[in-house]
Amino acid sequence: MASIDPKFGEALKAYGAIDFNACYNCGTCTAVCSLSTPEDSFPREMVRCSVLGLEDDLKSSLKPWLCYYCGECSAHCPQTANPGELMMSLRRWLTSKYDWTGLSGLLYKSLPISIVAFLLAAIGVIVFAFNTAFNLETIMHAGHNFEMIAIGSVFTLILLPNIIRMWWFVIIKPGIKVSFITYLKSTWDLLVHMFTQKRSLGCDNNQFRWFEHLILVLGYLLLLFTTVFLDWFSSQNLFIIILGYVESAIIFVVTFDFVRSRIKKNKEISKFSQPSDWFFVIWLLLMGLTALIVRAFIDLDLLQHNIWIYLLHMIVLVQWALIIVPFGKWTHFLYRSFAMYFAKLIEADR
Numbered sequence: 019m020a021s022i023d024p025k026f027g028e029a030l031k032a033y034g035a036i037d038f039n040a041c042y043n044c045g046t047c048t049a050v051c052s053l054s055t056p057e058d059s060f061p062r063e064m065v066r067c068s069v070l071g072l073e074d075d076l077k078s079s080l081k082p083w084l085c086y087y088c089g090e091c092s093a094h095c096p097q098t099a100n101p102g103e104l105m106m107s108l109r110r111w112l113t114s115k116y117d118w119t120g121l122s123g124l125l126y127k128s129l130p131i132s133i134v135a136f137l138l139a140a141i142g143v144i145v146f147a148f149n150t151a152f153n154l155e156t157i158m159h160a161g162h163n164f165e166m167i168a169i170g171s172v173f174t175l176i177l178l179p180n181i182i183r184m185w186w187f188v189i190i191k192p193g194i195k196v197s198f199i200t201y202l203k204s205t206w207d208l209l210v211h212m213f214t215q216k217r218s219l220g221c222d223n224n225q226f227r228w229f230e231h232l233i234l235v236l237g238y239l240l241l242l243f244t245t246v247f248l249d250w251f252s253s254q255n256l257f258i259i260i261l262g263y264v265e266s267a268i269i270f271v272v273t274f275d276f277v278r279s280r281i282k283k284n285k286e287i288s289k290f291s292q293p294s295d296w297f298f299v300i301w302l303l304l305m306g307l308t309a310l311i312v313r314a315f316i317d318l319d320l321l322q323h324n325i326w327i328y329l330l331h332m333i334v335l336v337q338w339a340l341i342i343v344p345f346g347k348w349t350h351f352l353y354r355s356f357a358m359y360f361a362k363l364i365e366a367d368r
């Protein structure tokens with residue numbers, strides 16, 4: 019039997035939920051949501067579960083990930099219970115539940131702890147550079163190695179176990195039977211959703227936002243590939259050099275627009291921003307900007323006398339790779355894609 023926790027609402031507020039107790043269960047939000055279906059009905063159900071504190075039901079639910087935060091439900095709610103923001107808060111809360119280290123929850127709930135983590139990462143880079151007597155060649159070599167080691171270890175030690183936990187909560191624990199063939203057949207859906215996020219096109223008037231996200235994801239993944247595997251900062255190949263410029267410029271321009279939108283609060287989705295939302299867009303913007311400047315300084319033969327810009331890039335990169343990717347909002351990209359995959363598996367079981 020599901021256990022009710024009346025204090026759950028308070029706990030959820032630490033993840034950014036606001037005013038959802040004002041809900042009087044009218045169902046307008048579900049009616050206006052273009053992604054809600056009779057089989058997967060939300061957000062009202064999620065609001066009710068949150069008010070009642072049905073933690074186990076929420077933990078095994080994929081519905082928070084099926085919402086793409088268009089904000090229509092919040093705009094139409096007669097009680098201003100902000101169901102869209104509640105769905106976002108549930109995604110943050112679920113992220114902390116999937117994370118076996120517990121660090122995700124700590125960082126989401128405490129700004130001082132996040133600041134300390136960012137400072138420690140920055141101090142680590144500066145101490146390392148100091149120990150090399152600020153030798154640019156050694157630092158750049160270490161930076162390149164760090165990228166490769168970080169990708170492998172963050173995925174193996176943090177992200178993979180967390181995806182397995184998510185699978186456990188939503189498929190195994192509720193006793194859903196899925197054949198091996200279904201797992202294999204649905205892999206294509208996982209890849210399609212991961213790279214295109216096409217479900218968000220189902221939200222009304224969302225084409226431009228979808229397009230922005232698409233080129234951001236492609237720009238980010240390509241820049242990762244160009245810097246890590248094509249060694250952009252050391253490359254003499256003109257095609258690789260230009261490719262890296264284009265990718266970092268795309269990241270900078272798109273994230274600049276996201277930051278501007280959050281500052282202006284002119285859309286329903288940007289009215290409420292938690293520290294984790296700011297960290298995500300600002301650090302992505304800084305990654306694009308500092309990468310672009312570093313390569314420009316290399317091409318203008320200025321980097322040797324301006325090592326600080328590479329150190330700044332390294333600090334942003336280390337903070338991004340060790341804090342935001344494994345424990346912050348970056349994980350939403352992964353969990354959302356796997357949610358679509360698991361939803362497909364559950365559908366096959368029906």
Ligand code: SF4
Nearest residue numbers: 041042044045047095
């Ligand atoms: S529209 Fe508002 S009041 Fe009505 S069910 Fe949704 S959250 Fe509750």
Ligand code: SF4
Nearest residue numbers: 051085087088089091
């Ligand atoms: S934010 Fe949009 S997609 Fe999410 S529940 Fe509300 S109406 Fe549906």
